[in-house]
Amino acid sequence: MIRLAANLGMLWPQLPLFKRMEAAARAGFRAVEMHFPYEVPPQVIRAASQELDLVLLGINSPPGEIARGELGLAALPGRESAFKDGVGSALDYAAVAGARALHVMAGNVSQWSRASCSDVFTRNLCWAADQALTFGITLLLEPLNEANHPDYFYHTIEEAAVALRYIARPNVKLQFDTYHVGMQGGDTVGALHRHWPLIGHVQIASVPDRGEPKCSDSDIVEVMHAVDSLGYNGWIGCEYRPRDDTDAGLGWIAQLSLSTSSQ
Template identity: 55%
Template sequence: MRRYAANIGMLWSGLALLERIDAAARAGFRAVEMHFPYDVAPGKVRDAIERNNLTLLGINSPPGNLAAGELGLAAVPGRETDFVESMRTAFTYCRESGARSLHIMGGNTSGLSRKTCLETFRSNILRAADLAESNDIQLLLEPLNTARHPHYFYHRVDELVEILNWVRHPRLGIQFDTYHVGMETNEISTLLRRNWSMIAHIQIAAVPDRSEPNSGDIDIAEVLREAESLGYAGWIGCEYQPGGSVEEGLGWRQDTRFVETG
């Protein structure tokens, strides 16, 4: 079964958040995921989701100060109190909006002790995972590619798997984004197979320009076939940057290699 979800952090980005939800429904999507919806009351998001008969998959944790270049706090020593507060905010938002998962941002850690960052990350993530258990929320962690995010805490899937094997908690899983993974290696399907047991969610976009998934240097359709052969039946997040208007670019969903099956 193949089902696509609109990532409205990137699709219809010129619209207000609630208008993006409406636009996703009009375009035929049955689920959405978001980046940082915190400026909009979660009850309003829930109402828009329910009015459009959609499923809200997940959101990102508060990033910290984006203007200052922060991308999360989980691995940043000295920001533990801020991280705990961000988790309170995130879990409250998930609960009140109906979001099922939370992508926790690791943060930019350039110039900091790797050992200290790892210890900080483990402590923070275990605390968050316990909260996720009581709130029935899936926690997602995602490597961000080196070219675009050179200072991020982790860049490669294998690197994150090693960290998660050390942290160990059943609520933790990998968000496998074909764009970020493909920017690090062209062996996307190999990585998918090797780390399959830890992959909880898949997102798609072309490599290297992050446009519609039926373009670029990597056969994204083949990656999806590989995932399905391994048993993936979850939603597929469409987190790409449209080459033109979103609607003009949606023809890729009619391509026989990409058509939904459930």
């Protein structure tokens, strides 16, 4: 059964986080995911989730110093200590808030060699995976497409899959985002099937504008059918930028014969 989750880093962007949670529940979503909720105490997030009957799927690791263009720390040589501090704090936050997963952001790496970044990334993720085990939290790796993020550590699902083989930890999985995969070109559904055993979470958005899914988005429709046929028991994160008002744009769910209320 296809189960949809609201990504509160993207949906209802004009509202504060708690109001976004209320809006998601009002729209019928039974699960949410977040980007960087750290300004709100985790106890508040947990209490709100319980009050609104929402499952908190996951959050992102701290992005580092945005002014320096870091966008994550996992692959950045010389930032290992900051990475450990950030992930340690993020795991504590996730555990208190009730999140099940942490997307570990790799970072922009244009000033370093690929080999040095790969070595740092592997060592950092092995350490982080061991820490996450004590919390029962899954770590997610997500490549970001080259057009939007040219300096990011990895751009393709294939690169992330190679990294996973080196990390070799059962609680580290791929986050399969149809937007980033689609922006890289190629066969989105084929990539899903090829890497299915490694995938821990799925997200959707239209290509190339990252807006709401449409009936004409064949890749998204086929991906949802594929995950359903493969017996996926997780949630599909709606990580898209609304083209207009978020609530007005939710009509795509009925158009694709889906429902948030059956979650």
